[in-house]
Amino acid sequence: MTLSNLLFRLLLVTAMTFSVVACGDNNAEDAGEKIDEVVTDAGNKVEDLCEDVKDKADAEDKDC
Template identity: 70%
Template sequence: MNTLINNLAKLSAVTLFVFTLAACGDSDAEDAGEAIDEVVTDAGNAVEDACEDVKETANAEDKDC
């Protein structure tokens, strides 16, 4: 559970950083969109990893998330 909370905290920090760069930088919207897409993908992977860890710890039969 702590892993999930840590991953969500990291995601929040990265998201804030990306939005700050997008707002203050002179990069175009495509770069900002790609950065946000990467953050969302990383978040999805982190949630899936946390789910798999919980199922592995609980010795669940179905380990897919």
């Protein structure tokens, strides 16, 4: 998975989350929690992708 593909998916998920929130009961706390989950998941995926790239490149520093 390329970085641009991952960013596109992140943008798509974020847009869908906002769409679901807009159609909901306007509960700000629930909306905030959903957004936090999406951002956390996206951050984890980016970190996993970074670690995979460094692993395949046999980099000495595997932290991202």
